[in-house]
Amino acid sequence: MRYVPGQTITRRYLRGEWLMWAQAMRVIRDDEDGLLLWQPVGGDFAKLVDADGTTAHEVSPDAMAAPELVDVGWLYYDVLILMPPGAAHSVWWFFQDGVFHGWYVNLESPYVRDGDAVETTDHVLDVVADAQREWRWKDEDEFAGRIGHPLYFDADEAVTIRTEGERLIKLIEAAEFPFDDTYTGFRADPSWPVPRFPK
Template sequence: MDLGTTLLRYRYPDGRLQAAFPIRLVESTPERLVGWLPVGSEIAYWATSDGADPRTVPLEARFRQALGTGRRTWSGGSVLRVIPYRERWQVLHFWDADGVFTGWYVNLESEKRVDQHGVVAVDWHLDLLIAPDFEVTWKDEDEAAAAVGTEYLREQDLAAARRTGERIAADPRRFIDSVGHWEDRRPSSEAGRALTLPTGWDTPDP
């Protein structure tokens, strides 16, 4: 059954748009949505004022400038996202070019808000990687440390991200069991078809 598409957007703490991802739904319930971000899809991603990727800017200067968003193309393979509305995380599932599952990426973020375009969250810059053998690695600790205290990451949000990540890392198998096992899922020909950003993707926060 075709559940259609939705839009996942991230906003900076002050409400400005940071990123936007079109998602093709495979599950939609009052508690969560699950869907594909197909390879080749048009996305918007955080950017410097001249449109560059902020990660090309040294850490000491990265968050000392005006950041916005810029159009990009999602590359590297299709990704399945599990997005619970009332949790402070979402889980991305990754496969390599041969279709071998390579692990889970836990994006630590705010609880979600639903608007007329889809789902909205604030990214907290700190993340976890969970390997197929359930080994856990913290990711982007240096970036979070550089961002905290600026307009892009509040201290209380980084503290919440750390607490959330520690709970997950304490028992990653149980955590993944609660998310559900999507490791054998592959996008159908329709689900894997690239998406474009819908009209209104850059609508200001009301």
């Protein structure tokens, strides 16, 4: 079943038994091209944090002493996220005060739907590209450190993940969809309420 434009759903990252990340997002479109979601600054956003403030970027969840999902609110940039069907990535457009600032390629497992939520598993490695399409890898050290961990990926899977990133980098360099001008002029309707987690 497809979601309805305007509907609020939750975008979740799972890692084994842990819920790592949750975003309350407004559905913009849901069709054969993918699920397009919007979250402005101030929208509900929660991440797994240990009692001492340590996050999953620093330590795997199984090594956390007292992990808790904490709603910290979405900060800094409004974000438009495209999750293509069956794809091992999502593409993010970042905006600040209505101005497009660049893209983010989040490497992740193909999403699945679960009621009013979509779920995926983050692959740690990401690609960041500014509005001029100058790109860089993100979290390479963390990615390398997770290879072989039972909650993450083995060496062969790591190659597949990086290969997907390299494929998207070629699209960035060629200014091909989704790294052309599509959605760079996106404007949210000012009457839209800030998305909150469904009760």
